[in-house]
Amino acid sequence: MSDVLSLKPSYYEALKRLTLELAGVHLGEDHAFLVETRLGALARQEGYQSLNKMIDDLFGQGQTRLAVKVVSSLLERDTHFNPDPKGMKAIEEFLFPQLLSLSGSDRIRILSFACSSGQEPYSLAILADKFQKSHPNFSFEILGVDYPSPSLSRAQEGIYTHFEVQRGLPIRDLITYFDRVGENWCIKDVLRESVSFREFHLLSKLDSLGQFDLVLFRNSLAHYSSAAQIRVIRSLSSIVKAERYIMFGAEEALPTSGYNFDPIEGHPHVLIKHASPIEIEPEEERQLMPIIKYNASDDHKESA
Amino acid sequence: MRTCLVVDNSKMIRRVAGRILSDLKFNTEEAENGLEALNMCRSNMPDAILLDWNMPVMDGMTFLKKLRAEQTNERPVVLFCTAERDVVKIAAALEAGADEYIMKPFDSDIISSKLLQAGLLG
Structure with a gap:
């Protein structure tokens, strides 16, 4: 994982497990940047001062609503008209x-x-x-x-x-x-x-x-x-x-x-x-x- | 290798479009206005033309009408590429013989998507 990313490695592993458990979807190592950008935006939207603070709350307080938002945001895909x-x-x-x-x-x-x-x-x-x-x-x-x-x-x-x-x-x-x-x-x-x-x-x-x-x-x-x-x-x-x-x-x-x-x-x-x-x-x-x-x-x- | 003529009075647009087209394995040629483009087409018709609307000397619409009126068996794919976004103007461009229409600003995804629809990629 790159040094420029702010998320603690243990949190990244926990997010991978959460996404697998809730949605059955694997996040690979190469998804670290995606996790940072998507969840950074969500953290701002939810009023958190940092991404780590939001993840602290997510795993510390076990907020279901936040868990669904986090996983949904990680699963969003870029799609096109007439994709195939x-x-x-x-x-x-x-x-x-x-x-x-x-x-x-x-x-x-x-x-x-x-x-x-x-x-x-x-x-x-x-x-x-x-x-x-x-x-x-x-x-x-x-x-x-x-x-x-x-x-x-x-x-x-x-x-x-x-x-x-x-x-x-x-x-x-x-x-x-x-x-x-x-x-x-x-x-x-x-x-x-x-x-x-x-x-x-x-x-x-x-x-x-x-x-x-x-x-x-x-x-x-x-x-x-x-x-x-x-x-x-x-x-x-x-x-x-x-x-x-x-x-x-x-x-x-x-x-x-x-x-x-x-x-x-x-x-x-x-x-x-x-x-x-x-x-x-x-x-x-x-x-x-x-x-x-x-x-x-x-x-x-x-x-x- | 296919050829695309980029017709735009902006050197920067010609350069950006040329780079994208080159990545898509096109040979590119450039013209600064419709008249220069028409002369180039008469000597060597490209497979595709990326055409600006507003240009000095001869604008894109006049060029397109003249090109489609030429007595030739060759029919290059014309993609209007302009800042004009008015639906009436888009319809007029299609009526005059444009095959596709790109609204500026554009990126490589948009150019490749339009060339794919025109059957020039893939």
Whole structure:
């Protein structure tokens, strides 16, 4: 750990344990700078004179509210509009037509799991709105869930900076779906009506969210511990309707013999749920580890 | 290697954009105004043009209209790159034949994102 960082090494180790216990997420040694910058900002926001003082209180007084804020702030991710162009193309050209033929005029429910500041759900909503223009029967709603955080609040506001809207969002989509508000850009009502957000502990049971036709959980899996990965995927599996889809990041894959999903030829990051799912036995779980080629530290370095 | 022509009357902007494009493996050329850029395009059409709006001699909009009216089979990707943020002006630029639009200030993420959307990266 660098000498320029102010946090006591023992506190850093304690924060790593806290994040693992509360959220199932591993913080690596290379996340020290991220911890300093994120928690330094939180300490100022909470009225502490120093980061160490806030961590003193956190572990000395065992404040649950502060623990949730600390962990949420460490888990925030830097996200872009249209984060994975190939994935978005698969949604537009394969998944939407499939879902339309399966669901008819029934409303299609899409979940953006770990949605951060909302760029993924809004990008999906833009794609779905365009698809709806050529397929009037297509009806959809999108739910974004993540830990409570300033990022999720920003997603709910739907206001993005000049820099954020230019990363991944084509200019035609910007002027069609956003209004300029001073120096920022605000989502228009036409998108806002189809997208909602909910604060959610991502390791908790997901049943209260209902059943979904498509679940997106992209490029976050690698941050989780082995046990948490299995837990999250099992939970997600339970809220995907039979013969509907789950989509991971381009560098992530599941062993498809478990979790009641089958691969789809030509779309390696999309899986379809069995028509008659079976209960997964706990002893089988250890064989169900996801395969991830993704480098967990990349986006944390960037977002620091 | 692809070529990008940076058209801007600010030497600093040309230098910053040139450095970003060079990191993205583009050959870069520079022009100070629309007229100089038009002459360069007539002799050797680039793959992409990063185009400022307000310039002396010939502005970006006039350049773009003239470029798109040229009798040629080559159609370079044009990215307007300007401080103009008015939606009406953005729409006018797209109507005149711009493929994408970058609002200043920009960074390397924005340039690479726009080039990716235009099919010139990745």
